Amino acid sequence: MAIYHLETKVISRGIGRTACGAAAYMSCSRIYNDYDGIQHDYTRKQGLVWEHIFLPPMAPAEWQEREMLWNAVEKAETSKDSRLAREFIVALPVELGRDEWQMLLTKFIQEQFVSDGMCADVCIHDTDGHNPHAHIMLTVRPLTMDGKWQYKTEKEYLCMKNGVECGFTAAEFKTAQNDGWEKQYPYKAGKKKVYMVPSAAEAQGYVRADKHPKSTRYGRQNPITARWNSENQLVLWRAAWADTVNAFLERSGREERIDHRSHAERGLDEQPTIHE
Known part of the structure; x- marks a missing residue:
């Protein structure tokens, strides 16, 4: 009978995976990865x-x-531990046929991912008729309107003005600089290294230690990427899958329904099963 199963993973070089390898596996195809030559x-x-x-x-x-x-x-990803893609694995209801699975996945993917600017690669697997499921691979870097990759995170410089510190991206700093904000650089103050704005350092005769301005450790995350990575967004996607499946089951005249909520959230005392 129909069961709820939605598993999500991040495909990352940091754990030894590649987007090309994952796509080749789920599509039973051959893909050459230009990045590593495999x-x-x-x-x-x-x-x-x-x-x-x-x-x-x-x-x-x-x-x-x-x-x-x-x-x-x-x-597009140059780091050795870059996050390359997001993967969803969803169980497909055995009560529906293959054509319905395709329509179900198309509706879900178009409404939840593609309409939000992601590219999606989907494959249905069904080896024995008892465990039909789909793999959905999604891009994790937003696109500009002209089809170029956006940034995931952008460098954020910590600037000073009248004793107040504030972070600005490179584009924002062009305007902030006209308002009197200055970047902070490391200067040699005796045996110590301190961050100061150039105007203050020059007044004290300090020599700059290096050319790199003070910045936040991780930069500023793209707001689109931040939303895609949020726990709240995952909850919405989980609920949307249940709603979409149930709509197709109802349309097919089936009584079965699935629920994305845990047994505890539903007030059930029974022990949850383990997906195999």
């Missing part, structure tokens, strides 16, 4: 029922080809 070949893997790539309007058309999409993602 070819991932899963053409012998069985169980692929359906696959499709969904793109928002601003994404380049050539990204309809899986290898080009995920190599574009790999190229």
Whole structure:
């Protein structure tokens, strides 16, 4: 019978995964990763029922080809521990047919992810008819309206004015500088190194220790990325999957329903099962 299962993972180089490798695995295909020169070949893997790539309007058309999409993602990320993609694994209701699974996933992906600017790669797996499920890979870096990758985090400089410290991005600082804000740099004050604005340091005859201005440790996160990564957004996605599945079950005349809430949230005393 229909069960609720939605598992989410982050595909990151930090844990030894690549977007190209994950995409090749779920699509039972062969993908060459330009970033590390490794070819991932899963053409012998069985169980692929359906696959499709969904793109928002601003994404380049050539990204309809899986290898080009995920190599574009790999190229945009230069860090050895970069987060490359987000993966959802969802259980599909056995009460519905394959055509309905495709329509169900299309509706869910278009409404929840593509409409918000993500590229989505989806594959349905069903090896024995008892565990139909889908893998959904999503891009984690927002796109500009002309199809270029946006930043995930932007450097934020800690500036001073009249004894008050405030953070500005490079673009914001151009305006703030006209209002009297100054970046802080490290200066040699005897044997110590202190951060000061240039006007104050010059008045005391201090020599700059290096050229790097004071900044926040992690920078300022893109507000779109911050929302996608939030726990509240995950709760909304989990609820949306349950609502979409239940709407399709109802439309098919089925009585079965799924619920994204935990047994405790639903007031149930029974022990939850373990998904296998």
